[in-house]
Amino acid sequence: MVVDNLSNSSAEPLDRVSRLSGSKVTFYELDLRDISNLRQVFRSEAIEAVVHLAGLKSVGESVADPIKYYDNNVGSSVALTTVMSSCDVRTLVFSSSATVYGQADSPEYVESMAVAPANPYGHTKLTIEHLLQDLAGSSQHWRVCALRYFNPVGADESGAIGEDPVGVPANLFPYIAQVAIGKRRCLTVFGNDYATRDGTAVRDYIHVSDLAEGHLAALQKMPPEGNFFSAFNLGVGHGESVLDVIRAFEQASGVAIPYRLAARRPGDLAAYWANPAKAHELFGWRAKRGLQRACEDTWRWQVRNPDGYQSAANGSV
Numbered sequence: 069m070v071v072d073n074l075s076n077s078s079a080e081p082l083d084r085v086s087r088l089s090g091s092k093v094t095f096y097e098l099d100l101r102d103i104s105n106l107r108q109v110f111r112s113e114a115i116e117a118v119v120h121l122a123g124l125k126s127v128g129e130s131v132a133d134p135i136k137y138y139d140n141n142v143g144s145s146v147a148l149t150t151v152m153s154s155c156d157v158r159t160l161v162f163s164s165s166a167t168v169y170g171q172a173d174s175p176e177y178v179e180s181m182a183v184a185p186a187n188p189y190g191h192t193k194l195t196i197e198h199l200l201q202d203l204a205g206s207s208q209h210w211r212v213c214a215l216r217y218f219n220p221v222g223a224d225e226s227g228a229i230g231e232d233p234v235g236v237p238a239n240l241f242p243y244i245a246q247v248a249i250g251k252r253r254c255l256t257v258f259g260n261d262y263a264t265r266d267g268t269a270v271r272d273y274i275h276v277s278d279l280a281e282g283h284l285a286a287l288q289k290m291p292p293e294g295n296f297f298s299a300f301n302l303g304v305g306h307g308e309s310v311l312d313v314i315r316a317f318e319q320a321s322g323v324a325i326p327y328r329l330a331a332r333r334p335g336d337l338a339a340y341w342a343n344p345a346k347a348h349e350l351f352g353w354r355a356k357r358g359l360q361r362a363c364e365d366t367w368r369w370q371v372r373n374p375d376g377y378q379s380a381a382n383g384s385v
């Protein structure tokens with residue numbers, strides 16, 4: 069069962085999930101802040117646990133309009149947990165972000181490190197973690213995992229479900245994919261003077277299917293005792309540079325990616341990656357797919373859906 073206000077998405081992928089999984093996905097088009105209707109949903113469905121993925125995620129937009137981010141991200145989490153509490157559903161997996169760490173002393177981020185987000189988007193994710201931690205402390209019935217995603221990339225291997233950004237993509241993978249398919253002329257590489265092996269910034273790119281498996285593992289392996297809150301890194305455990313990603317995508321697609329080197333993007337860090345040991349120890353989870361696989365799956369999705377989920381309406385799928 070899925071609840072989404074479709075503010076940044078469409079219902080088309082849910083039909084595809086139903087087709088691929090062979091089980092119908094019940095969908096409610098609803099904003100989580102609409103408490104009375106949300107309560108109705110909880111009363112009419114048998115819900116054991118919630119995976120809370122709802123939220124806005126553009127760093128730049130959060131700097132320009134912080135109220136929108138606090139209202140949407142924090143407000144919806146307050147509403148959701150209010151309803152969960154009143155309906156006796158107290159098991160939750162929350163979609164957090166590596167962005168909560170901010171500038172750190174070491175590029176390998178571990179959960180025991182201090183957190184200091186550098187932008188309003190990151191502040192909202194950390195505020196929600198605090199809310200959930202306080203909730204877990206307040207009652208022996210709450211069990212909560214916050215999953216700190218590194219850079220989610222790739223697509224479902226079927227090529228039927230993938231990332232469909234609105235307008236010009238702000239992130240590296242969808243931008244490269246659109247250059248490869250000919251929708252955009254050239255990739256801009258932001259910064260080649262970082263203190264990294266080739267001068268370009270380094271990130272931990274995790275395949276979305278590994279990420280999905282991390283959520284299942286959290287749900288299945290979360291300790292049964294209440295009063296539980298813990299945060300877990302979901303990443304592969306090493307970094308790749310922007311040039312590494314370009315090369316991997318060229319190999320996966322067989323298409324040369326034209327790119328130009330430009331100044332650093334304001335706010336970008338040079339390099340960071342996950343230490344994912346905690347998720348392995350507690351959940352037995354580990355990322356299985358690498359960068360090459362993420363590029364191949366992104367390319368399959370892009371070729372089959374040149375206009376994203378609109379492609380279905382245009383007859384390309």
Ligand code: UD1
Pocket residue numbers: 125127165166167217218219220238239240241243255256257258259269270271310333336
């Ligand atoms: C951002 C968010 C992160 C989120 C991720 C994926 C921050 C600071 N960043 O990460 O929370 O999980 O998006 O949604 O919170 N790049 C280029 N050219 C481009 C686009 C990107 O060179 O056209 C470079 C960037 O400078 C960066 C790397 O590619 O070094 C990855 O960028 P991007 O995909 O935007 O992700 P992040 O900024 O790392």
